[in-house]
Amino acid sequence: MLNALRIGGHLILGRTHLWQYYTNVTWRTCEECLARHGRIAPRPNSFPDPQDGCERKLLRFPVWELAAYREKARLMRKLAQEELWRRKAFREATELLATRPAEAVRLFDRAGGVDVYIPELERLAAEQRELLAQRPELRARLRQVFLRRWSEKFTKPRYERLPERMRQARERWGEARIKELFPEG
Numbered sequence: 001m002l003n004a005l006r007i008g009g010h011l012i013l014g015r016t017h018l019w020q021y022y023t024n025v026t027w028r029t030c031e032e033c034l035a036r037h038g039r040i041a042p043r044p045n046s047f048p049d050p051q052d053g054c055e056r057k058l059l060r061f062p063v064w065e066l067a068a069y070r071e072k073a074r075l076m077r078k079l080a081q082e083e084l085w086r087r088k089a090f091r092e093a094t095e096l097l098a099t100r101p102a103e104a105v106r107l108f109d110r111a112g113g114v115d116v117y118i119p120e121l122e123r124l125a126a127e128q129r130e131l132l133a134q135r136p137e138l139r140a141r142l143r144q145v146f147l148r149r150w151s152e153k154f155t156k157p158r159y160e161r162l163p164e165r166m167r168q169a170r171e172r173w174g175e176a177r178i179k180e181l182f183p184e185g
């Protein structure tokens with residue numbers, strides 16, 4: 001009912017189409033663009049064009065499909081919020097690694113349940129090089145957690161769009177990289 005009123009309101013103002021802001025949610029999407037992910041506005045120029053390196057797409061849709069696009073917006077906001085939570089958890093885990101390693105591993109695991117990004121693991125391995133060199137058992141735990149979460153990443157709907165061969169190649173590439181970054185022995 002509320003959606004019907006909203007649609008009516010737009011139509012009265014002569015609007016037949018609306019616009020939805022889309023960004024690609026990754027580890028490096030800035031917080032401003034994440035906050036705009038899914039927002040709906042009457043005109044494309046209602047949105048800023050930050051040209052800050054984050055992906056930006058404005059999707060035009062008919063006013064009468066507003067209910068479906070508001071539902072999409074809700075899911076997009078959720079994804080953006082999960083990414084913000086994931087970054088915080090990953091940062092906290094990094095800070096805990098030297099002093100409370102078991103807790104750190106658990107937190108890396110939960111962050112990895114949202115997503116895993118190889119550039120972040122590369123930075124982690126570089127920053128913690130000394131600690132990890134002395135702690136083979138910690139390296140092994142991290143390797144195990146990151147490999148499992150990395151493999152899960154490719155079963156998620158957003159990666160199902162990739163052609164099968166590309167998906168497999170990317171998965172294998174990441175696996176090899178994780179094993180390099182957190183070596184055995």
Ligand SMILES: [Zn+2]
Pocket residue numbers: 029030031032033034050052053054
């Ligand atoms: Zn941005």
